[in-house]
Amino acid sequence: MKVRRLVRRATNSVSPGRVxxxxxxxxxxxxxxxxxxxxxxxxxxxWKGGGFGMFSTVDSPDAxxxxxxxxxxxxxxxxxxxxxxxTLARKTQTVPSTxxxxxxxxxxxxxxxxxxxxTHPVQSFQAVRSKNGADAADSLAGLADSPTQADYYGLQxxxxxGKCSPDGQLIFTKLLRMREKREPAPPTGEAVEFQQVRxxxxxxxxxxxxSQLKADKYLEVTVNARQTGNQ
Amino acid sequence: MLDKQVISESYPAGxxxxxGARVLPLASLGERVARLDLxxxxxxxxLLLYPSDFWYVxxxxxxxxxxxxxxxxxxxxxxxxxxxxxxVMAGNYQNWFLVDNHKYLLGYWCLSLFCCLxxxxxxxxxxxIAHWLIGLSFLFAVCWKVVSNDYLDGTFFxxxxxxxxxxxxxxxxxxxxxxxxxxANRTAYRALVNFDSGIGAVPLLYxxxxxxxxxxxxxxxxxIEMLVAAAFLWPAGKLISKWRDYILLVFILSTYSVAPVLGxxxxxxxxxxxxxxxxxxxxxxxYMLAFVILQIxxxxxxxxxxxxxx
Numbered sequence: 324m325k326v327r328r329l330v331r332r333a334t335n336s337v338s339p340g341r342v343x344x345x346x347x348x349x350x351x352x353x354x355x356x357x358x359x360x361x362x363x364x365x366x367x368x369x370w371k372g373g374g375f376g377m378f379s380t381v382d383s384p385d386a387x388x389x390x391x392x393x394x395x396x397x398x399x400x401x402x403x404x405x406x407x408x409x410t411l412a413r414k415t416q417t418v419p420s421t422x423x424x425x426x427x428x429x430x431x432x433x434x435x436x437x438x439x440x441x442t443h444p445v446q447s448f449q450a451v452r453s454k455n456g457a458d459a460a461d462s463l464a465g466l467a468d469s470p471t472q473a474d475y476y477g478l479q480x481x482x483x484x485g486k487c488s489p490d491g492q493l494i495f496t497k498l499l500r501m502r503e504k505r506e507p508a509p510p511t512g513e514a515v516e517f518q519q520v521r522x523x524x525x526x527x528x529x530x531x532x533x534s535q536l537k538a539d540k541y542l543e544v545t546v547n548a549r550q551t552g553n554q
Numbered sequence: 555m556l557d558k559q560v561i562s563e564s565y566p567a568g569x570x571x572x573x574g575a576r577v578l579p580l581a582s583l584g585e586r587v588a589r590l591d592l593x594x595x596x597x598x599x600x601l602l603l604y605p606s607d608f609w610y611v612x613x614x615x616x617x618x619x620x621x622x623x624x625x626x627x628x629x630x631x632x633x634x635x636x637x638x639x640x641x642v643m644a645g646n647y648q649n650w651f652l653v654d655n656h657k658y659l660l661g662y663w664c665l666s667l668f669c670c671l672x673x674x675x676x677x678x679x680x681x682x683i684a685h686w687l688i689g690l691s692f693l694f695a696v697c698w699k700v701v702s703n704d705y706l707d708g709t710f711f712x713x714x715x716x717x718x719x720x721x722x723x724x725x726x727x728x729x730x731x732x733x734x735x736x737x738a739n740r741t742a743y744r745a746l747v748n749f750d751s752g753i754g755a756v757p758l759l760y761x762x763x764x765x766x767x768x769x770x771x772x773x774x775x776x777x778i779e780m781l782v783a784a785a786f787l788w789p790a791g792k793l794i795s796k797w798r799d800y801i802l803l804v805f806i807l808s809t810y811s812v813a814p815v816l817g818x819x820x821x822x823x824x825x826x827x828x829x830x831x832x833x834x835x836x837x838x839x840x841y842m843l844a845f846v847i848l849q850i851x852x853x854x855x856x857x858x859x860x861x862x863x864x
Contacts, residue, residue: 536713
């Protein structure tokens, strides 16, 4: 009973406002301590998470980078992280884990990958104007591709690396992009086949003595492309 | 707690409490309210000029800030600052792996404005909170630099001077880097991190001056941050804490001249101004001056000098 009376007297004598002024500093300490713990024990980059570790180490999220490959038999095609997965990729770089890297790889494996196309605005516009209806759409979709050697702003691509469609699209057969949702399906046979996706997270450090940036593989996962998205 | 707690600047001296208003100490009431209003305005400017990258934070904050500029009463309303703090902190929580540390500090600061308006003397309460926030954030920054395995040996600033765009001007003007060396290093960097790269290491080129500059930056940054932490965490009015405003101003003016993270700089200036003792006549003016100088730092000096007189 005495304890209860003491507590009641203490709470009555301290105004809520007086207690509240400690809230922001206490919150800062709690979050910073949690960040330090996660960075020292786990894999969190000291730069992020509210622990004020910026400008203290080379090991920022930018120093952790991804290498992702579509694996088709013996062939491995490196691919860029698509825009729709940039946030997940950034999270994987900031606080790497096998689970996050696997999720990234799986979402990449679920996607449909096709050759990157560079569209010449004037030629595309002229192609649309000169054709009607389905013909124009087919042309823009690349169905009327000709196997001619590409010549785009003077850029000459060897036939095995690129080709040019009659409407002025330059198609890079070795530079792939993932088709985003709501985009029209790629021309038949243009989606790239692959059986697996391998995602690697690398981390570089600066070696002053050797005057070099040296990268080491930090994590690697491989997932099967069992979904029907890729053909 | 969130019921109307508005400070009324038109409160008559000697008047008792009225519904919806708080009594401030009678002496200098108007001045204190004006100062709180100033901190509120500076915070609103900070929120508007350095907005969040996320639309669901940026748009509500823009609406709130513009409303507070139009309706003066909102600026001293605790409920308003509670909503602002929650929007900022919810954005930070949602994107904790993306946001920079000064966005966390900004969230704590908006929460501080709410908390101080719950007390009988908001001005004094805000000063106390600002004092702690500055001291603690610098303490953690120093801790990270000490425990880091590539800071004290100069590696971090060595790397930064070679590859961080924000340090390019000083690396070339003081460190002896040339545009050709900078470009060679950037090419090497891109070759390493490009998505189709199979390279494991790339050399970086630099003159001897970079090593000296990296050493200077390493120890200057650590020293000034330790001084700020000590000055703000030491008991008020004793030893180094007497000099805390000047030390913080030296930090702000030296650091952000090189790395213009202006959002962070402005947050520190507002907090510095809020904790500044009222008896110091010129120090608040120095903080205000620093508030403007940081914007001048942002001028494209290289382009202006390169353009020359027309």
